[in-house]
Amino acid sequence: MSLRVAIVGSGPAGIYTAEALTRQAGGPVEIDVLERLPTPYGLVRYGVAPDHTSIKSIADYLRRVLELPGVRFLGGVEFGRDVSRDDLLACYDAVVYCTGAMVDRRLGVPGEELPGSVAATDFVNWYCGHPDVPADRFVLDSPEVAVIGVGNVAVDVVRILARTAEELRGTDVPEEVLTRLAASRVRVVHMIGRRGPEHAKFTLKELRELGELAGVDVCVRPEEAAAEVEGLPRQIRGNVEVLQGWAARTPTGRPRRLDVRFWLRPVEIVGRDRVEALRLERTRLADGRVVGTGEFETLPVGMVLRSVGYRSVPLPGVPFSETTMTVPNEAGRVRDREYVAGWIKRGPTGVIGTNKSDAAETVRTLLADLAGRAPARRTDPDALLAGRGITPVTYSGWLSIEAAETALARTLGRGQRVKLPGLSAMLAALRERADRAAPATDAPGDPAAAR
Numbered sequence: 001m002s003l004r005v006a007i008v009g010s011g012p013a014g015i016y017t018a019e020a021l022t023r024q025a026g027g028p029v030e031i032d033v034l035e036r037l038p039t040p041y042g043l044v045r046y047g048v049a050p051d052h053t054s055i056k057s058i059a060d061y062l063r064r065v066l067e068l069p070g071v072r073f074l075g076g077v078e079f080g081r082d083v084s085r086d087d088l089l090a091c092y093d094a095v096v097y098c099t100g101a102m103v104d105r106r107l108g109v110p111g112e113e114l115p116g117s118v119a120a121t122d123f124v125n126w127y128c129g130h131p132d133v134p135a136d137r138f139v140l141d142s143p144e145v146a147v148i149g150v151g152n153v154a155v156d157v158v159r160i161l162a163r164t165a166e167e168l169r170g171t172d173v174p175e176e177v178l179t180r181l182a183a184s185r186v187r188v189v190h191m192i193g194r195r196g197p198e199h200a201k202f203t204l205k206e207l208r209e210l211g212e213l214a215g216v217d218v219c220v221r222p223e224e225a226a227a228e229v230e231g232l233p234r235q236i237r238g239n240v241e242v243l244q245g246w247a248a249r250t251p252t253g254r255p256r257r258l259d260v261r262f263w264l265r266p267v268e269i270v271g272r273d274r275v276e277a278l279r280l281e282r283t284r285l286a287d288g289r290v291v292g293t294g295e296f297e298t299l300p301v302g303m304v305l306r307s308v309g310y311r312s313v314p315l316p317g318v319p320f321s322e323t324t325m326t327v328p329n330e331a332g333r334v335r336d337r338e339y340v341a342g343w344i345k346r347g348p349t350g351v352i353g354t355n356k357s358d359a360a361e362t363v364r365t366l367l368a369d370l371a372g373r374a375p376a377r378r379t380d381p382d383a384l385l386a387g388r389g390i391t392p393v394t395y396s397g398w399l400s401i402e403a404a405e406t407a408l409a410r411t412l413g414r415g416q417r418v419k420l421p422g423l424s425a426m427l428a429a430l431r432e433r434a435d436r437a438a439p440a441t442d443a444p445g446d447p448a449a450a451r
Helices: 012-024 058-066 085-091 120-127 152-162 175-182 204-211 234-247 354-370 381-387 395-412 423-437
Strands: 003-008 029-035 071-075 094-097 117-119 144-148 188-192 216-220 256-261 264-270 277-286 289-299 303-306 333-335 338-340
Touching: 003 012, 003 085, 012 029, 012 058, 012 354, 058 071, 071 395, 085 094, 085 381, 094 354, 117 120, 120 152, 120 175, 120 303, 144 152, 152 188, 152 204, 152 256, 204 216, 204 234, 216 234, 264 289, 333 354, 338 354, 395 423
Parallel strands: 003 029, 003 094, 029 071, 094 338, 117 303, 144 188, 144 303, 188 256, 216 256
Antiparallel strands: 264 277, 277 289, 333 338
């Protein structure tokens, strides 16, 4: 009898775990990849900026894993709602949780609840077409916007705000989102870091892209970019040198401006009914810690996007550490027959490819634990889901959504694909596929397209 494993989450960590299982198992293995959305690939689809097509091409690699014999994609199945921990342990020899860390950390300052103060991930999900964020979520009606954070996500957000809609026309941005970007009144974007340029988390490649934006003056204050580069690691030294080069340039009066700021921390988001300004305090280091200097300035921004770190959320019935915001584990093992991989295992560190070695470690632990053990499953997962009226979206169902996005791009004259606007449009694509596949009689079509 083959090993049967459930993987919760179809992002890079989940799919790399499926790949590692097929390679390391040494025998037959049945793998179900459960995903609450009808679409796979997680962060690759809904977190990578649409203008980063080379990174998004990782989906082609992940696609091949989902097409391996013994691997099934079960979309539209939500852990904690449709199935529980006990359900999965009754159906599978082991369960691997790969649900990521996509909830933003908060600033903890007055005014953070005002309309216009939002998580950067909400904005990312919006322009990436995530069905959890409606296309009308954002109206970019403020001439100035602040992005708090100096990591790669902050850089992505800044770049999308600074680009023209025409520059994004060839990407997979949903059409309504593109229309709203075209109507944007944003002319000045402030990217703000609490520490100095040598402490920034963005990569050199991402940083350089900002300097290549057409129609954008990138401005850096020389006193804020001052840092001794001697002895710094190559990557950090490169960041500082690029920033110092920008600080030496004179603005040319381009239509949009990007102010890259350092040594400032938010102390208050100001406004009555919505964000009207952001109050900042000058900072310095004292014994390695950021402290305020008592010197303040106020920026007249109408939107504040926070990108100051991410955390996982607890899963029903699964241990969770509120200190590390991860599931406690030893080399991926949580407890008997339960495992983790990806950000929920180690925290939001590394790049997409880091998940591959991380998943391989978890799988080695899992296979060592189960070696020689009799199968533990007792329940057929398909029967369990059917008994609850749940018909998962299969991989072929996902391909129908993908085909609809490709057709939409052709209709609009835009690139290779345009993401469908929300869950209802995805489900409509599935129903249309089922209708086409159904015979001329009233016999039902493929039940996999129903959800």
